[in-house]
Amino acid sequence: MKKDARLDAILPPIKAAADELHLNAAVLETGDAAQLIELAMDGKIRRYLLGRLSDTVALVDPGKAEALGEALRAGGHTPKIVEGEAE
Amino acid sequence: MKTTELGSLLKLGRDLYPGYEHWNVAEIRKAAMAWVGAEAAKARKDELLEMLARELKSGGDFVDQLESTDRQVLEVVARHGGSVSGEVLSAEMHARGLAAQMPVERWGSHPPTKSLTERLLLIPAHQSWGSTKIPDVMLPEALRKRVQPAEPLALDSALSLDPEKVRPEGARSGAEVLLDLLGVHDFLCSVGGWKPLRGGAMPKGLRNRLAKRFGKASEAASEDPMVPPDLDSLYFGILCELGLAEEGGARAVPDASVFSKMSAEQLSWHCAKAWKKIHFWQDGIGVVPEAYDEYDPHRMDFDALDRSRGLLAWGLSRLAHGGGGWVDLESFLLDLRTATKELPTYLYVPWAEWEPKFPGARDKDKKEGVERQRAYWLSGEGMWIANALMVTFHALGLVERGVSGKLNCFRLTPGGRVVFGAPQLREERQAPAEKFLIVQPNFDVVIYLRDADFTGLQEITPFLRRGAGAAARGEVQTFRLERENVYEALESGLPMEEIRRRLEKYSREPLPQLVERALAEWSGKRESLVLRKDVCIVLHEKRPTGNAVGGMRELEPGCELGSKSAAASLKRSRAKFEQVDHRAVAGASWTLGENGEVELLVDPLPLIPGIRLRALARKSRSGWKLTPASVKAAQRAGIPVVQMIEWLEDHADGGVPRLLVVAMTHWARSKKCFVGKLDAFQAPNLEIFRAICDSVSFDEMIAGTIAPDWIVFRPEKAAAAAKLLTGLGLALEADPSFDDGNPQR
Numbered sequence: 001m002k003k004d005a006r007l008d009a010i011l012p013p014i015k016a017a018a019d020e021l022h023l024n025a026a027v028l029e030t031g032d033a034a035q036l037i038e039l040a041m042d043g044k045i046r047r048y049l050l051g052r053l054s055d056t057v058a059l060v061d062p063g064k065a066e067a068l069g070e071a072l073r074a075g076g077h078t079p080k081i082v083e084g085e086a087e
Numbered sequence: 088m089k090t091t092e093l094g095s096l097l098k099l100g101r102d103l104y105p106g107y108e109h110w111n112v113a114e115i116r117k118a119a120m121a122w123v124g125a126e127a128a129k130a131r132k133d134e135l136l137e138m139l140a141r142e143l144k145s146g147g148d149f150v151d152q153l154e155s156t157d158r159q160v161l162e163v164v165a166r167h168g169g170s171v172s173g174e175v176l177s178a179e180m181h182a183r184g185l186a187a188q189m190p191v192e193r194w195g196s197h198p199p200t201k202s203l204t205e206r207l208l209l210i211p212a213h214q215s216w217g218s219t220k221i222p223d224v225m226l227p228e229a230l231r232k233r234v235q236p237a238e239p240l241a242l243d244s245a246l247s248l249d250p251e252k253v254r255p256e257g258a259r260s261g262a263e264v265l266l267d268l269l270g271v272h273d274f275l276c277s278v279g280g281w282k283p284l285r286g287g288a289m290p291k292g293l294r295n296r297l298a299k300r301f302g303k304a305s306e307a308a309s310e311d312p313m314v315p316p317d318l319d320s321l322y323f324g325i326l327c328e329l330g331l332a333e334e335g336g337a338r339a340v341p342d343a344s345v346f347s348k349m350s351a352e353q354l355s356w357h358c359a360k361a362w363k364k365i366h367f368w369q370d371g372i373g374v375v376p377e378a379y380d381e382y383d384p385h386r387m388d389f390d391a392l393d394r395s396r397g398l399l400a401w402g403l404s405r406l407a408h409g410g411g412g413w414v415d416l417e418s419f420l421l422d423l424r425t426a427t428k429e430l431p432t433y434l435y436v437p438w439a440e441w442e443p444k445f446p447g448a449r450d451k452d453k454k455e456g457v458e459r460q461r462a463y464w465l466s467g468e469g470m471w472i473a474n475a476l477m478v479t480f481h482a483l484g485l486v487e488r489g490v491s492g493k494l495n496c497f498r499l500t501p502g503g504r505v506v507f508g509a510p511q512l513r514e515e516r517q518a519p520a521e522k523f524l525i526v527q528p529n530f531d532v533v534i535y536l537r538d539a540d541f542t543g544l545q546e547i548t549p550f551l552r553r554g555a556g557a558a559a560r561g562e563v564q565t566f567r568l569e570r571e572n573v574y575e576a577l578e579s580g581l582p583m584e585e586i587r588r589r590l591e592k593y594s595r596e597p598l599p600q601l602v603e604r605a606l607a608e609w610s611g612k613r614e615s616l617v618l619r620k621d622v623c624i625v626l627h628e629k630r631p632t633g634n635a636v637g638g639m640r641e642l643e644p645g646c647e648l649g650s651k652s653a654a655a656s657l658k659r660s661r662a663k664f665e666q667v668d669h670r671a672v673a674g675a676s677w678t679l680g681e682n683g684e685v686e687l688l689v690d691p692l693p694l695i696p697g698i699r700l701r702a703l704a705r706k707s708r709s710g711w712k713l714t715p716a717s718v719k720a721a722q723r724a725g726i727p728v729v730q731m732i733e734w735l736e737d738h739a740d741g742g743v744p745r746l747l748v749v750a751m752t753h754w755a756r757s758k759k760c761f762v763g764k765l766d767a768f769q770a771p772n773l774e775i776f777r778a779i780c781d782s783v784s785f786d787e788m789i790a791g792t793i794a795p796d797w798i799v800f801r802p803e804k805a806a807a808a809a810k811l812l813t814g815l816g817l818a819l820e821a822d823p824s825f826d827d828g829n830p831q832r
Contacts, residue, residue, distance in 0.1 A: 014646075016694055017628065017691040017692070017693075018628050019627055019628050019661070019665065020664055021624075021665070022625075022626065023654055023668045024621050024651075025624050025669045026619060026621070027622060028619075029617040029619060030615065042725070043725025046724055050702075051698055053642050053646050057648070059624070062669035062672045063669070068618065069618055072618070077616055078574040078613045080577070080614060081620070083621050083651070084621045084622065084650055084652065085622070086619065086623075086648045086650040
């Protein structure tokens with residue numbers, strides 16, 4: 001299975017049905033697509049991800065950013081947590 | 088070389104107010120005449136008050152003409168920083184022989200300091216009328232500049248032991264105490280806030296969590312009688328004294344930079360000062376209740392404890408000025424008892440973790456007279472002092488324990504000498520070495536505490552894990568450099584470059600390459616996984632033709648990510664876009680039926696409810712529906728049922744039907760149920776039911792019982808069972824009966 005297909009199966013891409021502006025959202029950004037696949041295959045992390053905005057960025061379920069941070073740390077990951085910064 | 092100067096521990100923690108405005112004229116005149124002489128003889132009351140106010144502030148040139156005894160008493164008060172408790176003054180007057188020199192009439196029905204306090208040469212604390220006890224006193228401001236402090240008292244050198252005959256058991260350094268304090272402080276900062284007990288102590292739950300942070304090692308320590316009970320609470324009291332934990336506010340103050348400005352001696356001094364004041368924690372007992380019941384005491388009386396702590400600190404100041412050599416514990420206690428003239432402190436000691444076996448207290452019930460009193464004192468107040476000296480002060484690095492033959496002995500540590508000998512004793516010491524650690528290739532960090540200054544320790548501990556048990560004791564301690572701790576430090580805002588700089592600054596050897604590589608890798612891993620909160624996302628239904636809005640990062644064509652600061656301008660420039668605030672996504676998008684049918688109220692669904700529904704339900708020709716398969720699929724994707732119900736609830740008009748909640752819960756659990764026919768027998772009464780259950784003949788036929796009168800037979804044995812029952816004369820013809828008498832249910 002190709003990488004995109006694997007990603008689609010595990011974490012489907014998000015397609016907007018209308019023009020939308022999302023405020024106070026949270027996203028999880030990885031260094032590469034493989035890392036996102038690895039994370040999305042873990043049910044304890046996947047539950048907090050709604051879908052992917054790109055191959056390396058996933059949209060976080062509203063209100064679950066704290067819980068996702070804790071789940072990542074509990075899983076041995078060391079995410080950098082930033083507030084309000086896009087880059 | 089650095090010099091540490093500290094104040095007297097015995098100075099009162101408060102100022103005393105003269106209050107002479109409330110005296111009668113004759114009393115005011117007497118005081119004024121002592122300060123200004125005959126000028127006060129004919130002055131009016133208002134003039135006398137004015138004179139006294141002036142003189143108490145800047146007068147007092149008559150000090151050299153005072154009687155020798157009076158002057159010496161003032162000098163004793165000056166020695167302790169200008170104010171002192173009545174007990175300590177009384178003890179010191181006895182020890183210096185001043186009490187014996189005072190005229191007999193002064194002792195009558197008044198305290199011996201009365202002639203000094205009525206002349207306002209000493210300002211007394213208020214005490215009940217007619218009391219003969221020496222009150223707490225303070226020198227007036229004018230005399231503080233003029234009275235020379237008395238020479239310190241020293242302990243009789245005959246009490247000192249030959250150091251050759253003492254086997255030292257070690258002392259703790261100020262750096263060890265600092266590490267403990269930082270550990271408690273860090274933990275309290277991570278907790279946030281808590282509701283303190285009445286009296287200021289930490290609640291029990293918090294104390295338990297604190298005690299368990301080192302696991303079994305700390306549990307073992309808590310059972311050692313030579314480790315103070317509830318030691319963390321004593322540290323909490325010290326943190327309160329240092330302003331790092333607010334007793335009333337019930338939270339830790341995160342900025343602990345106060346330590347970096349301290350020497351080890353200053354920290355020891357603050358520890359001793361906190362110990363003198365702390366009530367919610369008592370030596371040998373630990374945390375105590377605020378309420379006192381004299382018939383069922385679980386703690387010592389606060390006033391009596393304050394007096395006793397003051398006298399013990401005074402006794403230790405004599406030891407400090409006596410050279411600070413080794414002394415036998417029991418001899419020191421008995422000397423202190425004699426030196427304080429057995430001052431009644433009324434300290435009742437209910438029990439203590441460490442019970443020293445004093446030879447002088449052996450068979451105390453069989454002794455008589457003075458010996459009996461002494462034996463009882465040793466096993467009561469003496470036991471408390473022993474716990475304070477050998478357990479509390481050892482933990483705080485003030486006392487070194489030792490053994491001479493079978494006797495417990497101790498001496499003050501260099502820091503302890505400075506603390507209890509202050510202000511006359513000063514410690515001159517060399518500045519600590521700049522480099523005090525070695526990072527080993529296995530990520531162990533060996534720290535030489537004797538060479539470490541407090542600033543250095545504070546700089547490196549945030550990203551190191553401290554060991555527990557034996558690894559956390561002694562002058563050389565082993566810490567660990569671990570990814571989790573480094574990550575926490577990075578998350579708290581400490582850059583990796585700074586962590587590396589600090590390690591290099593304090594390390595005696597270059598950092599091992601393996602460690603260098605690991606630090607770079609840990610930092611890189613963290614940088615490669617970023618959780619961004621409170622950002623803006625712009626999603627286009629169709630791929631836009633123009634470029635992304637300024638300041639926005641294009642993730643994919645039609646999807647842009649922006650910082651929070653861009654929100655205001657985006658709201659204006661994208662005014663026609665559907666705005667979704669992720670802090671308030673709930674809103675009616677569907678209704679739910681008991682069987683899982685989902686009827687959409689909005690079509691197409693907005694993004695968030697749309698994604699959530701697709702994750703939970705399946706779409707067929709008849710519409711969306713929650714099914715056992717769809718719920719199981721969601722569960723396999725990691726979404727627990729609670730979260731599924733939360734999602735449905737967020738967007739359901741009228742809520743989620745309770746039956747659907749039950750169904751979803753059971754679909755996810757895959758619990759199997761039985762529905763079918765049973766070969767059951769209902770006994771006419773309990774006697775028959777028990778007889779059949781206990782029967783050997785029926786034993787192999789019975790599958791089980793489902794109620795007090797219902798027996799289920801195995802299907803293959805049902806016919807044989809029926810035959811046996813018929814043989815017993817039971818007619819198997821009745822309808823089943825149920826509790827409510829309705830055979831249809």
